[in-house]
Amino acid sequence: MPFVPAFVLAVALAAPQLDAALEQQARRIETEVIAPCCWSQQVSVHQSPAAEEMRVRIRAMLQEGQSEPEILDAFVAEYGERILAVPRARGYTLSLYVLPVVLLVASALLLGVVVKRMAGRAVAARPAGGASPGDAADAAYRDRLTDELRDLD
DSSP, X not given: OOOOOHHHHHHHHHSOOOOHHHHHHHHHHHHHBBOTTTSSSBXXXXXXXXXXXXXXXXXXXXXXXXXXXXXXXXXXXXXXXXXXSSOOSSTHHHHHXXXXXXXXXXXXXXXXXXXXXXXXXXXXXXXXXXXXXXXXXXXXXXXXXXXXXXXXX
16 A cells, blocks of 8 residues: 555545535635645645645535635635735736726727828828829839830740
């Protein structure tokens, strides 16, 4: 029989068994919190005693009838906002959600203004006669090209 660490065996035996709906909810909550031992991975994928303890706590809280927001609030009260994998849209973090949209809209408006001004300058640069100075050169080039293509036949 392979060696099984004592804490893993104890946690597995102590973990409450949930029905399918609560188990699915527990797994969703596990993806929303960060393991407090190293603050680098979500509890759902982190392999440590602290992460395993949080998994057991999440299931126990669900068994007690607590909702997902209540569980997340309990973890935030204990560890701070840092425990959340995705910061809540409040205060400073609200700007992280709003600022990109504002910058995108402002950039699109600025681009529209620049393109409109450039198009206006191009129209204003044409002579009043309707023909641009390059039209005569284009006609000469077109005639020369036609003559050379005819000579190829």
